[in-house]
Amino acid sequence: MAEAHQEEEVLGKAYDSRLMKRLLAYLVPYKWQTILALVAIVLKAFADVIGPYLTKTAVDKYLASGSAGSRSTLLDPWLSSEPLVGIGQIAAIYVTALLLSFAFEFIQTYFMQWTGQKAMFDLRSEIFRHLQKLHVGFFDRNPVGRLVTRVTTDVDALNEMFTAGVVSIFEDVFVLAGIVVIMLRMKWWLALITFAVLPLIFWATMILSARCTVESRCAMMIDVRPSTIRVRASRTRSSVSVSTLEVASSRMRILG
Structure with missing residues (x-):
């Protein structure tokens, strides 16, 4: 076996759109499960953003110095002017948001894990069938350890990317989008100063x-x-x- 093939080669770019399209094609048979998981990600991000805003509303409307209800918030039409009642309403909304966030996270995790396992099984099966069709000389030119790594470790890494990496990216994007909207709605000029470090x-x-x-x-x-x-x-x-x-x-x- 040639010595040049004994060491792992560094091939390709860190991100290749063509390869990414080929990988995403394995999700097509499970598109509805993927869509449901993405919807759950969006709803979870929205529920996560609500919590800090509810805390801000409780402090500004009922706990800050000055007369109660003097500071306007987005939730004013649905909140009582009585401090104890209003704080109780905010607490109920906060607990509901936490429960919804937990439920959406469960749905998203379940369907992404299920979809990832199915897609990676299809990928492993296709790689194995491809290896079975190769000429014997191919196995003389390539180390067996590298081929086994392609079928096992690399596919596991792809599964981790689908079920954890992509999910984290989508969730962070929607959470940041919600934070940006709320910041601009509260004080746009202060938000722009904050964005200067981006x-x-x-x-x-x-x-x-x-x-x-x-x-x-x-x-x-x-x-x-x-x-x-x-x-x-x-x-x-x-x-x-x-x-x-x-x-x-x-x-x-x-x-x-």
């Missing part, structure tokens, strides 16, 4: 993302080397065992 955050994120990609690839290469050494050691032991067996057989024939 370019710096994006710049730092891009640098850290590129650095993490390089470190991840280095860690992958380091992880592959021990498995390669183990494969070579196993082959060496097998060769030694065969040679020892041949010598013993020759001696038996001589003695016999």
Whole structure:
């Protein structure tokens, strides 16, 4: 086996839209479950944003200094002017939002895990069928450990990306969108001042993302080397065992 193929190669970009489209195609048979999970993500994000705003409403309307009800909020039409009654109403809404957030998170987690397992099973089956059709010379040119990693570890990483990474991204996007809307609705000029740091955050994120990609690839290469050494050691032991067996057989024939 060629030495050039023993080490893990660094191929492709950190993000490839063409490959992403091919991966998302495995979700098409389960599109309704995926859509339901995405809807649950949106509703959960909305429920998560409500909590801090309810706390702000309770403080501004009933607990801040000054006459009760002097500060207007979005919930004024549905809240009582009596402090104790109003705080009780806000507490009831807050608990309801927490329960809804828990329910939506359960729905989203269940359907994303179910969809991810089904999609990855289809992907594993397709990879296995493809390997069965390859010429024997392909397995001579490529380490067995790398091929096994493609079918097992890499597919597990894709499943983690679908069920956790994509979900986190979608949820964070909708939560941030809700926060931005509420901030602009409360005080637009103060919100714009807060948003002034966003370019710096994006710049730092891009640098850290590129650095993490390089470190991840280095860690992958380091992880592959021990498995390669183990494969070579196993082959060496097998060769030694065969040679020892041949010598013993020759001696038996001589003695016999």
